[in-house]
Amino acid sequence: MRREAPKSVADYAPLVFPGFMLVAFFVVPFGTMVAVSFFQRQQGGFYTPAFIFDNYERFLSAFFGGVLGFSIMLAVMVALVCVAIGFPFTWLISKASRRVQVVWLVALLSVLSLSEVIIGFAWSTLFSRTAGVTNLLVWAGLMAEPRALYPGFGAVLTAMVYQALPYTVLILYPAIVRLDPTLTEAARTLGASPVRAFFNVVVPGLRNTIVATLIMVFVFALGAYLLPQILGRPQHWTLSVLITDQAIYQSNMPFAAAMAVFLVLMSLALVGLTLLVGRKGDAA
């Protein structure tokens, strides 16, 4: 079947509905946010329409730079850990029987049905001193007394990886299943060990998928708001936490909007950079 280029206006008709939805639910809200980010904040009140850069100016400080840097670093780490765990894991399930695959995928999907709140509170219990996992270690004689594992960076990272891992696997799964099995067979015939075949054939073969997955998980993790707040100390709060503080508790919409615009721009820039580097790699 050959796809023909649209010839008349009517051929574009199927685009009308998605286009409308995109405008109504993305372009308009995002445009509003950009507009509000230039408005004048009225302290002790709300805001008035204006065109000023004060809100962006306030953001350009070492403090907010640090918070933005931390948010990006956290999202990158979540993406790397998720792919590092998720890729071999998905590869292993794809080798298993159909039934085993289905069981694993259903189990992962059920994690997706948990809300962030439940995940946060569950991990805070697991990491607690009074009811947490360290009590098991004490019981097994491996530890002298139970201790709290939260709040801390490790706790935030663990919970965020837990939350993002199902996405990672679901994005990787179709590509990995479709990978031609004769490639690894050829590598094995030529004398490569299974591990070597995995790293020299499977990983490079799916490089684009891996990059795409990293980006998806990165963007997903960048919006984290609840988990850093429940499981982290204030220095582990992401920019999203501060945006919420401004929007909901300080009723400072213009500043919240400016921060959000900044966050979107930074993530777009990083995604663009990743793609650019990937393309250069292809050309080489």
Add this chain to the structure above:
Amino acid sequence: MKKFLTTNVSRRTVLAGTAMTAGMLAMPSILRAQDRSIKVGVYGGYFKDSFDEHIFPAFTEETGIAVESIAEPTGEAWLVQLEQAARANQAPADLSMMAQVAMLKGQATELWQPLDLAKITNADNLLERSVNKYPDGRVCGIGAVAWYITLVTNTDVYPEAPTSWQALWDPANADRLGLLALVSNSFLLEVTAKTFFGGTDHLSTDEGLEEVFQKLAEVKPNVRLWYRDEAQFEQALKSGEIPMGQYYHDVTGLAAADGNPVRSTFPQEGGILDSGAWALSRASQKVEEAHLFIDYMTRAETQTLMSQKVGTAPTIKRELTQLTDEEFAAVSSDIDPIIPRYDLYQTRDDFLNQKWTEMIAG
């Protein structure tokens, strides 16, 4: 099926029948309050449930005005929603219970309709601080309930109750505290000023503020959790995971009554007294009903009932209530309270917020 289609029932009859059935089902409330109703916003959860159960039905019974209670979020989220709606001439709730900081912010944009004290026969009952006024003297809010934020401890971990806010600074309490995460709801600046600098007047100057912030920063190593969500701290306090902190006196009392090992203590410097006021959105048409409602809520009997059932402190003069000494002690204290410097959160809001965030997260 065919028979049904051929039955000789006109569309109109069906409609009439449906309307009658619906009417009969809804009869009890509709009969009493045919056209008079009011939407009232109160804090969702435990607060709203208590009001729905103990307070609102009696009001409807007496006046015939149906109360539709709306669960409002704490903090200023509700203020933002009311303001946005009022700009479109909508009122998601006619009357809302607003905390003082939100009250003042609403005043700045004239969000609240002026109230007529002459129509509120019980206005004389009110404590002076329970009446909110615009700078030009128009009344815009009437005290609904008052509540204290006090020093709370887990009784298993602390057999002896602490006596002073200074306990927060005690190095022995390293990594053991839960404190509210925002400058405008924790009121810890006021606590620090009163505990170490003789009173909240110390916050009036820049140098004073600087000193208070520095002193407060010393508390950081002791804090395990800066919480925005109350449930987060309450759970940890009950289990002893985070055995000390600041929390609401009323809810702590309720948790203790349920058998949890927690206690609320009024420190010698006083508990933090905050209050909610009834405020009427400028988009509301229910002015008459609102006045009747506020009048009912400021009655001595209603205030007594709220203290007994909801656990809040009265906003009218103590001697007018029928509270026994024991009941009064359960919801309040004779120790001079710490009154938040609400003016600061209006005039220096952004400055304080920025300094605070940098202090705790920096």
